[in-house]
Amino acid sequence: MSNMISQKKKVDSATIISAVIVACVYIAVFIAEQTIAPTSMLFTVLKKGATYALVAVSMNLLNGFTGIFSLGQAGFMLIGAYTYGIFTIPVDQRMSVYQYYNGGVVQFVLPWFVAMLLAGLIAAFFAFLIGMPVLRLKSDYLAIATLGFAEIIRAVFQWDKLGPVTNGSNMLRLFPSFNDFNIVGADGRVSVYLSTLVPMLIAGLCIGVIILLINSTFGRALKAIKDDEIAAEAMGIRLASHKRLAFCVSSFFAGVGGAMLAMYQTTVQAKGFTTAMTYEILLIVVIGGIGSVTGRKQMIGNFEVPLLRNGFRLVVFSIIIMIVVLFFRRGIMGTKELPDLIRQWQGRGKEKGAQVK
Numbered sequence: 080m081s082n083m084i085s086q087k088k089k090v091d092s093a094t095i096i097s098a099v100i101v102a103c104v105y106i107a108v109f110i111a112e113q114t115i116a117p118t119s120m121l122f123t124v125l126k127k128g129a130t131y132a133l134v135a136v137s138m139n140l141l142n143g144f145t146g147i148f149s150l151g152q153a154g155f156m157l158i159g160a161y162t163y164g165i166f167t168i169p170v171d172q173r174m175s176v177y178q179y180y181n182g183g184v185v186q187f188v189l190p191w192f193v194a195m196l197l198a199g200l201i202a203a204f205f206a207f208l209i210g211m212p213v214l215r216l217k218s219d220y221l222a223i224a225t226l227g228f229a230e231i232i233r234a235v236f237q238w239d240k241l242g243p244v245t246n247g248s249n250m251l252r253l254f255p256s257f258n259d260f261n262i263v264g265a266d267g268r269v270s271v272y273l274s275t276l277v278p279m280l281i282a283g284l285c286i287g288v289i290i291l292l293i294n295s296t297f298g299r300a301l302k303a304i305k306d307d308e309i310a311a312e313a314m315g316i317r318l319a320s321h322k323r324l325a326f327c328v329s330s331f332f333a334g335v336g337g338a339m340l341a342m343y344q345t346t347v348q349a350k351g352f353t354t355a356m357t358y359e360i361l362l363i364v365v366i367g368g369i370g371s372v373t374g375r376k377q378m379i380g381n382f383e384v385p386l387l388r389n390g391f392r393l394v395v396f397s398i399i400i401m402i403v404v405l406f407f408r409r410g411i412m413g414t415k416e417l418p419d420l421i422r423q424w425q426g427r428g429k430e431k432g433a434q435v436k
Contacts, residue, residue, distance in 0.1 A: 154229030159337025202334025
C-alpha cells in the first residue's frame with residue numbers, strides 16, 4: 080500500500096515539475112520578446128517550430144499511436160491555410176487581392192480565432208470524406224493514396240475555375256498575421272510583443288488536447304489497434320470508426336497548423352504545399368525534434384558558418400537520419416515523455432543516495 084502511495088506521489092511530482100518547466104519556457108519567451116530585437120532569427124525559429132510541432136504531433140497521432148501511415152498532412156495544411164486566409168481578408172482589401180476575380184465570392188470577415196477553428200473543421204471534413212475509401216488500405220498503399228490526395232488538392236486549389244474562392248494560382252495576402260498579436264501604444268509603437276508567445280500558446284494548447292486524447296480510453300483503443308488489429312476487434316473495438324475518427328482529429332489539428340503557417344508566412348499559395356513539406360514533418364516525427372528553419376543562411380556575428388549555407392540542408396538532414404537510424408531506432412525520445420525522464424532522474428538520485436548511505 081505504501082509503495083502505491085509513493086508511486087502516486089512520484090507521478091504527481093514529475094507532472095508538476097514538467098508543468099513548471101513548460102511555464103518557465105513560456106515566461107522566458109515572453110521576456111526574450113521584450114528584450115531582444117524582434118528581427119532576431121530566434122523568434123523565426125520559435126514561430127515556425129511551434130507550427131511544425133503541432134502538425135508533427137497530429138501526424139504522430141496516426142503514424143505513432145494508431146499505426147496509420149498517412150502522408151497527406153501537406154494537403155490538410157493547405158486546406159487550413161486557405162480557409163483561414165479566405166475568411167480573414169478585410170472586405171476593403173479583397174479587390175486588391177482578388178483583382179482578377181472582382182473581389183472574390185466571400186464578402187465578409189471572421190475573427191482570426193473563428194477562422195482558425197473553421198480551418199480545422201473543414202480539414203477534418205475532407206478527411207472524413209476521403210477516409211471512408213482510403214482507410215480500407217494499409218501500409219504503403221495508404222501512404223500513396225493520402226500522398227495522392229495532397230497532390231490533387233494542391234492542383235485543385237490552383238484551378239482557375241475556383242479562382243473566385245481560392246484566387247487561382249495567385250497568392251492570398253493581407254490577412255491577420257502573428258505580428259497583429261503585438262500590443263500597440265497610443266504613439267503607434269509596439270508596447271508589448273506577443274507575436275511569438277501567442278502562437279506557442281496556441282500550439283501548446285492544441286498539443287495538450289492531443290495528449291489528453293492519447294491518454295484517454297479512446298487513445299488506449301488506438302494503441303491497441305496499432306499493436307494488433309485482430310485482438311483489438313475481438314475486444315470490442317470498432318476498427319473502422321476509431322481509425323476514421325483518429326484520421327479526422329489528426330486532420331483537424333493539421334488544418335489549424337496550416338492556419339498558423341499562413342499567419343507565420345503572411346501569404347498563402349498552393350504551390351508551396353508540396354510533398355517536401357510532408358517529408359519535413361515526417362522527419363520531425365521520426366527524429367523526435369520540434370521543428371527547424373530550412374533554406375536559410377546562419378550567421379554568427381559577421382561570420383557565416385560554412386556547413387550551414389544554402390544547399391547543405393539536405394546533407395545535414397541525411398546525417399541526422401543516419402545517426403537516428405543507427406543509434407535511436409525509435410527516435411530521440413522514443414516512447415518517453417518529459418515526466419518519464421524526470422521520474423528516471425528521480426530514481427537515479429534515490430539510488431545514489433542509497434549507495435552513499
